[in-house]
Structures are given as structure tokens and as C-alpha cells.
Amino acid sequence: MTEKKTEPMTVLKQLNVLYVEDDPETRQELAIYLKRRVGRLRLASNGTEALRFLGERPPHLIITDLKMPEMDGLTMIKRLREKGWEMPVIVTSALSDSETIIEAVGVGIVRYVVKPIELEELLEQMNQVAQEIIKKEKCLVVLGEQCLETADELAEMEIKIKKEVTHFMKTTTGKGPRDLHVSLTAGRIEIRARGCLTRLEEGILVNRRHYSLVDYHRRLFYTENQQTLTTCLSQVTGCPVKLREVVCDSRKDQEKLVLEIP
Known part of the structure; x- marks a missing residue:
């Protein structure tokens, strides 16, 4: 049934x-x-x-x-x-x-x-x-x-957001994240991603140096492309979305995005 x-x-x-x-x-x-x-x-x-x-x-x-x-x-x-x-x-x-x-x-x-x-x-x-x-x-x-209203509806929306963010990363950088987790709460979307570094960025870090440079480059990427990202998420959620925080840690190949839902 x-x-x-x-x-x-x-x-x-x-x-x-x-x-x-x-x-x-x-x-x-x-x-x-x-x-x-x-x-x-x-x-x-x-x-x-x-x-x-x-x-x-x-x-x-x-x-x-x-x-x-x-x-x-x-x-x-x-x-x-x-x-x-x-x-x-x-x-x-x-x-x-x-x-x-x-x-x-x-x-x-x-x-x-x-x-x-x-x-x-x-x-x-x-x-x-x-x-x-x-x-x-x-x-x-x-x-x-x-x-x-229900945990199922919440989970369904989180899956939609996850698919949209994964697609955004893949189309703009050529590589999607290895793992991505979405947490949707009242007024806030938190996205945690692992395995986001491109081959170029991995090459820069091959000698385990220049982490700050790559972190800066990743933050700049989200800043320059935030309009594309927030527009996509606004269409999925049906309400305005604003990018409020970007945390990049290239040593661990981890990133966190925090978006606000007014």
C-alpha cells in the first residue's frame, strides 16, 4: 500500500x-x-x-x-x-x-x-x-x-536542500562533496560538507602547506557565488535565504555554511 x-x-x-x-x-x-x-x-x-x-x-x-x-x-x-x-x-x-x-x-x-x-x-x-x-x-x-508538521516533511526538505547544494557545488567547481549533511531548524539552515576540495586545491596542499591560502580561496568562492546559491535555496524552500557564515578548514577538508531564513 x-x-x-x-x-x-x-x-x-x-x-x-x-x-x-x-x-x-x-x-x-x-x-x-x-x-x-x-x-x-x-x-x-x-x-x-x-x-x-x-x-x-x-x-x-x-x-x-x-x-x-x-x-x-x-x-x-x-x-x-x-x-x-x-x-x-x-x-x-x-x-x-x-x-x-x-x-x-x-x-x-x-x-x-x-x-x-x-x-x-x-x-x-x-x-x-x-x-x-x-x-x-x-x-x-x-x-x-x-x-x-512532521519529521518526515522536515527530512524531505533537508534532502531537497542537500541535492540543491550538491548540484551547486558540482556545477560551479566541477566537483561535488564526498559527504554533505543538512540541518534545518527555525530560521536557520546549517550545511556541513566534507571532501569539497578540487584537484587544484589538493595540489596546492600536496606539501601540507598553504592551508590559509586555500581556506581564503574557498571562502571567496562562496562569497562570489552566494547569489546563485541563495537563489536556488530560496526556490526550494519557498522563502528568502541569506548566507550568514562560511567556515572552511582545508586541513580536514571540511566546510560549514550557515544560512538565515528571515
Whole structure:
């Protein structure tokens, strides 16, 4: 029996979201957009109704308007903080509410989106918040909008990175590494390689001298070709990648690369 391969879940698909908005048209319009992108969506028309939902099942994230009848957004945020709920809050509000927004920052909102809501901007804000939530709650590796949920998914991504780095070395130097290990953690890719020296570099070291020269040459190689390397890895991981550290030890024919995932 072969297991059917499934696509990794996006970060937002793992979240329960509560959206609080008193205007029915605005609430319905945004709800249609959000339902396709989050794991579970609940709707409330004011702060009082939202607090009742919080008691039933606390969401991971709250998106709320500020000006609403019965209980406004600011009062709602204050109440939920008093009750010990620390879930992040994204406020949607008009520019004229700037003083209220400043006050809301003081009670713990994490983002705000100006009305009329730009959907792409809201989605970007939600993704940033969601990544932090998932990292804290599940200690998973998040790559852009993709979340690696299992050890198998993590291992599969490490294999893809390994193949890409091996191909990069072979095509740019004419020789692939004898051994290469990839470790992918939150915000970081660490690559350790052995047996990377070219025949020319091995010839320079034949008398067991000039190690510093070869080390310098290897570091220079990665510096000059980092754009090619990071572009390839960005395509594999689906998010920006930056080369942060290169350590070369030609005596042992070992190298370490550290790349950052913002």
C-alpha cells in the first residue's frame, strides 16, 4: 500500500480565527475571503459577543474593528487581557482612529490594518503573526507560508536542500562533496560538507602547506557565488535565504555554511 502524498499545510490553515466587526456587509465580505485561508473562522458583531465566544473556545488570533455598539474593540481587548488571554489581536480601523489605535497598542494589539482593508496587506499581517504562533505552540519549522508538521516533511526538505547544494557545488567547481549533511531548524539552515576540495586545491596542499591560502580561496568562492546559491535555496524552500557564515578548514577538508531564513 502506498501512502498518498499530501501538500504541507499552510500556516494559516492551522489557526482558529475570531473576526469581530459590526458592519454586516464588511463582516460577510471579509469572512468569505478568510474562510478559504484559515483553519476555522468564527464571527462576532461586537465585543460582548466576541467575549462569549472566547469562553467557549479561545481562538489563536483575533481580528477586530474598534468602533462597535454594546462593547467596542478597545474595551474588548482590555477585558480579554484582564482575563489572562494573551492571543494576538489585529485591529482594523480608519486613520481617524489614530488616538484609539495608540491606546490599543498599550493593551496588547500586535498589528493594525487601515480601513478600507487591503486584503493582501491583511493576509501578510496574518501570516507574520501566524508564524510566531505556530513556532511558539508547536516548535515547527515554518518556511514562508509553508509549515513542516512532521519529521518526515522536515527530512524531505533537508534532502531537497542537500541535492540543491550538491548540484551547486558540482556545477560551479566541477566537483561535488564526498559527504554533505543538512540541518534545518527555525530560521536557520546549517550545511556541513566534507571532501569539497578540487584537484587544484589538493595540489596546492600536496606539501601540507598553504592551508590559509586555500581556506581564503574557498571562502571567496562562496562569497562570489552566494547569489546563485541563495537563489536556488530560496526556490526550494519557498522563502528568502541569506548566507550568514562560511567556515572552511582545508586541513580536514571540511566546510560549514550557515544560512538565515528571515
